[in-house]
Amino acid sequence: MTLALVTMSHSPLLEFVDPPAEVKAQVEVAFEAARAFVKDYDPDLVINIGPDHYNGFFYDIMPPFCIGYEAVAIGDFGTQAGALDVPKELAAELTDYLMHRDIDMTVSLRMEVDHGAVQPMEIIYGDITAKPILPIFVNSVAPPFTPLRRIRQLGEGIGAFVKEHLADKKVLIIGSGGLSHEPPVPQIATATPEVRQSLLGGGRHLTPEARDARQQRVISAAKDFAAGINVVKPLAPEWDRELMRILATGDLSPIDEWSPDEMTEVAGNSSHEVRTWIAAYAALGVVGEYTVDYSFYRPIPEYIAGFGVTIASLK
Ligand SMILES: O=C(O)CCc1cccc(O)c1O
Numbered sequence: 001m002t003l004a005l006v007t008m009s010h011s012p013l014l015e016f017v018d019p020p021a022e023v024k025a026q027v028e029v030a031f032e033a034a035r036a037f038v039k040d041y042d043p044d045l046v047i048n049i050g051p052d053h054y055n056g057f058f059y060d061i062m063p064p065f066c067i068g069y070e071a072v073a074i075g076d077f078g079t080q081a082g083a084l085d086v087p088k089e090l091a092a093e094l095t096d097y098l099m100h101r102d103i104d105m106t107v108s109l110r111m112e113v114d115h116g117a118v119q120p121m122e123i124i125y126g127d128i129t130a131k132p133i134l135p136i137f138v139n140s141v142a143p144p145f146t147p148l149r150r151i152r153q154l155g156e157g158i159g160a161f162v163k164e165h166l167a168d169k170k171v172l173i174i175g176s177g178g179l180s181h182e183p184p185v186p187q188i189a190t191a192t193p194e195v196r197q198s199l200l201g202g203g204r205h206l207t208p209e210a211r212d213a214r215q216q217r218v219i220s221a222a223k224d225f226a227a228g229i230n231v232v233k234p235l236a237p238e239w240d241r242e243l244m245r246i247l248a249t250g251d252l253s254p255i256d257e258w259s260p261d262e263m264t265e266v267a268g269n270s271s272h273e274v275r276t277w278i279a280a281y282a283a284l285g286v287v288g289e290y291t292v293d294y295s296f297y298r299p300i301p302e303y304i305a306g307f308g309v310t311i312a313s314l315k
């Protein structure tokens with residue numbers, strides 16, 4: 001058994017907005033580092049922790065986290081669509097294991113996922129079906145949010161499962177999202193009646209026209225943001241660096257004290273995507289002491305993201 005970790009920010013704007021060449025080159029170096037690491041490690045199985053942006057999960061029922069026994073990518077922003085290769089029985093075993101550790105997993109027998117879940121697989125492998133994958137959704141955009149302690153415990157449960165039940169496997173855990181950012185994802189608290197309907201489930205399976213309109217809104221917000229028009233909350237590089245520092249120490253306990261409201265205030269509505277990183281690091285930490293082998297960070301307004309990539313492995 002062994003476990004390794006890759007966390008990366010995602011942004012659907014990678015293909016739609018053009019940062020300066022030097023920035024793009026840096027991001028490409030970071031992606032290449034992740035690809036090279038994963039190629040060398042060559043995992044048998046991926047545990048993929050990702051958020052959703054009102055494509056698969058809505059306010060009719062919004063779980064704090066959920067595991068998919070099957071998963072289908074919706075293909076937003078030109079990402080790869082279609083079924084992931086989920087080992088269903090293993091997903092059920094992991095669920096059972098977590099339930100017995102007092103983690104009340106929600107299950108989906110057919111989970112829909114968006115760019116937030118699949119972009120790292122696409123960047124690393126060029127194919128979201130390249131490896132068997134256990135898809136775990138963590139709510140990162142829809143308040144109320146479960147305390148960070150629960151996210152750590154979820155991650156620790158996943159790590160313990162890897163240790164106990166996947167003794168003969170090489171496992172890669174991916175955390176997708178973050179860091180500080182506030183893209184124009186609608187908020188229930190400020191939603192018009194029409195937007196509220198869409199957050200309640202009306203936004204599922206959009207028509208191509210509605211999908212395009214939704215994406216164009218995000219793309220034009222990114223262009224404005226990059227031009228210095230503060231259409232969205234500024235990025236918070238200090239907050240991002242502090243989180244990355246804590247994750248690298250191996251002691252995640254300081255994060256338990258973070259309040260979701262304060263995260264939103266300081267680092268933006270979508271900063272909760274770092275929950276995917278926290279769960280992934282907590283999993284790795286349970287398997288053994290780790291080192292962060294690679295770490296990239298840069299605030300990139302064109303992508304509306306405090307943009308980070310990290311790779312960590314057991315000592
Ligand atoms: O689907 C959407 O509208 C949100 C898109 C989006 C934009 C920037 C950074 C992200 O992490 C992100 O997910």
Ligand SMILES: [Fe+2]
Pocket residue numbers: 010051053116177178270273
């Ligand atoms: Fe996102």
